[in-house]
Amino acid sequence: MTGNTDADGEDRIDTDGEPGLPGDLDERIRDHSAGDEQEGIPFVGAGPGDPRLLTVAGKELLEDADLVVHAGSLVNSELLEAYCDDADLVNSVGKDLEELVPLMRDAYEEGRTVVRLHSGDPAIYGAALEQMDALESEGVPTYFVPGVTSAFAASATLRTQLTLNEVANHVAFTRPQGKTLSEEEDHVSEFVEMGDVTTCIYLGTHAVRETMERLLADGHDPETPVAVVYHASWPDEDVIVGTIDDIADRVEAAGYRASALVVIGEAVTGAGYERSYLYGDWANRGSNDADEAESD
Ligand SMILES: C[S@@+](CC[C@H](N)C(=O)[O-])C[C@H]1O[C@@H](n2cnc3c(N)ncnc32)[C@H](O)[C@@H]1O
Secondary structure (H helix, E strand, O other), X not given: OEEEEOOOOOEXXXXXXXXXXXXXXXXXXXXXXXXXXXXXXXXXXXXXXXXXXXXXXXXXHHHHOOEEEEOHHHOOHHHHHHHOOOOEEEEOOOOOHHHHHHHHHHHHHOOOOEEEEEOEOOOOOOOHHHHHHHHHHOOOOEEEEOOOOHHHHHHHHOXXXXXXXXXXXXXXXXXXXXXXXXXXXXXXXXXXXHXXXXXXXXXXXXXXXXXXXXXXXXXXXXXXXXXXXXXXXXXXXXXXXXXXXXXHHHHHHHOOOOOEEEEEOHXXXXXXXXXXOXXXXXXXXXXXXXXXXXXX
């Protein structure tokens, strides 16, 4: 960890690592695969909320943990109660790297079993890598344990697929402009423009109206289906379905400002798709395109 001092005289953790060269892979990448227990602090995906949607690997790691640093209100307290009975719990919300990294490092160096628990999957809008890089430069190994991201819970709730033959050939995981993304970095409108993309917007519940107004201003069909899935898989889960034109009114009436996933595109309705080749004659003829058949 490289410390430097910012304008306020505060020590900051510098996580900007040296860029790796192609082929210059960490040897752990070849020695381990996702789900393996490894040396160090696991960055575990808690899944979308329902404790039963935690992976078996995640559950085992939590049951063994002495210290669990978790992502606050996005991790269901039922999951913490169910699997972290013996652990000290620390909520990461409101804590910066300068607090979190030494906390995890010191516990690890004292020989305690530490788990960093992120909501959904840590690789999606999780800011996990910067914590991992900071810990690694302090000599503490880290690794990922995947989880079910909220877009997958939302699609299961909506009883649809995010990819749907001929309707949605692609999926985009994105977020709207705001403090983190500039106007130029906001690509929601471009994804919708493509027509056959299911656009899953994270971190955008508070900005549904602004997002829909931008889509209307860009000339998108006001009748394009939109779903907002609040707290997918939680006991208070709620599903609001509408269109680019009316979803903002519906979400505002429901009062949601956070913790929902916004899904835009025809796949929301699950209608209008073409049968895939997978269960048709083409797949059964023993095509040379076996890989393609598998990927359907
Ligand atoms: C900081 S991001 C973390 C995403 C997380 N890593 C994941 O894979 O789902 C938080 C955003 O994820 C979405 N989110 C997380 N859990 C959710 C759930 N159970 N239902 C709907 N959206 C959820 C919301 O858009 C929320 O603003």
